Amino acid sequence: MQDLDPQGLLKEVLAQMAHTPDARLREVTAAAVRHLHGFAQEVKLTPDEWLAGIAFLTAVGQACTPYRQEFILLSDVLGLSRLVNLMHDAEGRETAGTETSLLGPFFRDKAPVFPLGGSIAVHKTGGEEICLFGQITDAAGRPLPNAWIDVWQTDAEGLYDLQANDATVMDMRGRFQADAEGRYHLRTVKPIGYSIPMDGPVGAFVHRQNRHGKRPAHIHVLVAAEGHRELVTALYFADDPNVDSDTVFGVSSSLVVEAAMGVPGTPRPDLPSLRYDFRLSRRAAGETGGRVGADPSQILPAAE
Amino acid sequence: MQDLDPQGLLKEVLAQMAHTPDARLREVTAAAVRHLHGFAQEVKLTPDEWLAGIAFLTAVGQACTPYRQEFILLSDVLGLSRLVNLMHDAEGRETAGTETSLLGPFFRDKAPVFPLGGSIAVHKTGGEEICLFGQITDAAGRPLPNAWIDVWQTDAEGLYDLQANDATVMDMRGRFQADAEGRYHLRTVKPIGYSIPMDGPVGAFVHRQNRHGKRPAHIHVLVAAEGHRELVTALYFADDPNVDSDTVFGVSSSLVVEAAMGVPGTPRPDLPSLRYDFRLSRRAAGETGGRVGADPSQILPAAE
Structure with missing residues (x-):
């Protein structure tokens, strides 16, 4: 000593x-x-500031529940989640897969499976119906037959199913299996932007920073094919006023899209359509397939 | 974007x-x-490591209760609490007050008041009785009449009263008011070293680091006098085997003591005694008196 x-x-x-x-x-x-x-x-x-920091981290930890991961939210608003994504992508850069984005807190395992062309808007059907289609390939553009694509998003009021009164209902999410050419198509309604949860310690923090706390409208996507790195990403709508100031820094220009009439090749020429082709990187030897923002239920106390 | x-x-x-x-x-x-x-x-x-970090911080937050502040413990074992102390001391260095040490999680407001010479070992009287005495002065050595000194420590089995079965009992802690010359004397039993709480996430972390997780034997002290910076410190016993490897980095050489027979000026020549004079820095203008590791109950959910 x-x-x-x-x-x-x-x-x-x-x-x-x-x-x-x-x-x-x-x-x-x-x-x-x-x-x-x-x-x-x-x-x-200073001692007072140290104590305020302890109090803040304690409140963040205590705000976590089986349905809410406030520490992931904190990581998101500090840009840490995006940084981990960026570095992870760079590891596989030689294969030039689609850019990743944040998984976010609303992913759920075992979403309902729909046939190609089906709509994920089962209960909340309000809003503008659109068609999302494209092809899932490897980084070199070779089709990945029978790949799986999970999509989830808010309804046209900006709410995820988990935010509705009855969280046992799954809506605005679904799984689709691509065809033998890796082609997929599905219907949904155009999502709208929304605020991160502002009623907890992280929301109070963002509020004290004079930040708007909003995320631009987006569709979450998780694409998986045997032997390839699972792709967690999202598509952001160009016409959202906050597309350049996402509170959690999830947007990349390569992920910004718009739905329009007359998109070549759409299986639904009657609907505004958007085409997005997903390119999956090959999984490296020994890679565990760790997912940024994996199912938070794994790291939270079990639901009662 | x-x-x-x-x-x-x-x-x-x-x-x-x-x-x-x-x-x-x-x-x-x-x-x-x-x-x-x-x-x-x-x-x-990596994403997996990021998730492990989120899980760890979440567990630390969830381990906090009205009686346990696991984030302060984490700050302690990372040396952050001591660093904040060191910097706070340096702010007032020109006045050369006694060095500070960690408040720790076992301070309680409203400990019983004893007359000078009384013993804080009321219920648990086992162990070697010693006398602690000295004078409370300002940084220039001028006596601070009627200053207050709070002391608290483990019993001779290494437990604080809060760790006993009945946490409503206060023991091994007390408040004393110095005399008109700032002199104080009190009796206690020699404390022994103990482990930080090892049953939570911070304990598991320290265990994975192959650290012993122990604190050397010490007596906590809080000294207060009008117009002076509250002094939070502790006295560490030189004969403890871990005095050079405190898990929470609280020890400074100026705070290492030993109790011995024949100490000049002891009011209890019949007991091993130790003399310690406390020097208080003047409170700076506008200083709030923030205390490193203030009463954790202020920043925790209320007890049920």
Whole structure:
């Protein structure tokens, strides 16, 4: 034990952690400690501010339920989720797959399966009906026969099914199996933009930052084919006023779309259509297929 | 919206936060975001690791109760609490007050008041009785008449009263008012070292780091006098085997003590005694008196 200054303290903390058997845990933890101390020193964090930070993180943790992951929301609004996505995409960049986007908190396993051409708008059918179609290929453009595509989105009022009164009902989501050429087509209604949950600690934080807290209208997509990296992405509508200021930084220009009449090749010329072809990267050897923002129920207390 | 790389993303996140009205919140948040992104980029955080981090922070938040502050414990084992203490002390360094140490999670308001010379070991009287005495002064050595000193510690089995079966009982803690010369003396039993709570997510983390998770034996002290900065510190026993490897980095050499027979000036020559004089820094103008690790009940859900 010595009379420590901040540099000496950091050395002592790292020394105590230097015997972590798992080399990767040791590396990640050491970097986290260096940045945490660097942050506190840079801003000269005061005791009152430290306590406010503890209180905030505690409130975020306590706001998590089997149906709400407030820490993922915090990661989203700080741009961390997008950063992890970007780095993960770059790992597979040589294969030039479709860009990824955030999974978000509303994905549900075991959505209903529909035949090609079916509509995911079963209960809430209001809004402008559109057709989404295209082809699922590998990064070189070779069709992936019988690939699966999951889509989910808000209804035309900006709500996911999980936000409705009866969360046992699945709506505005579905699974489709592409044909032997990897082609898919489905119907939905045009989603609208919405606010992130503003009634919790993360919402209060965003509010104190004078941010609008909104996400531009989008359709979530998860595409899977044997031997390929699962693609988690979303399509964003160009006519949404917040397409350039997404609160969770999910938008890339390659994911911005519009639905229009007269799109060549649409199986539904009677509807505004949008074509999007998804390109899947090959899964690397040993890759676990980890999904950014995997089903939060895995990491939350079980529902009662 | 652009096609972002990590640098472009960071710029966009900071731009969205640039309109935070509170200048200090803007500064602290911007630094936090820069370090968070810097950390993730430095270690190339993967989606699986990101999810493990979310799960860990969620578990820490969910482990907090009205009687347990797991985020403060996390801050402690990462050395952050000590760093905030060090920086706070340095702010008042010109006045050379006694060094501070961690408040820890076991402080309680409204401990019983004893007369000078009384013993805080009321229920658990086992262990070696010792006498703690000294003088409370300002940084220049001028006595602070009628200053208050709070002490709290484990019993001779290494447990705080809050860890006993009946948490309504206060024991091994008490308040004393110094005399007109700022002199105090009290009796207690020698505390022993103990483990931080190892049954929660922070304990599991420390275990994975191969750290012993122990704190050396110590007596917590909080000293208060009108117009002076409240002093939160602790006295550590030199003969504890972990005095050089405290899991929460609380020890400074100036706070290491031993109890011995024949200490000059002891009011109890019949007991092993230790003398410690506390020097309080003057409170700066506008200082709120924020306490590192203030009563956690302020930032936790109310007890049921």
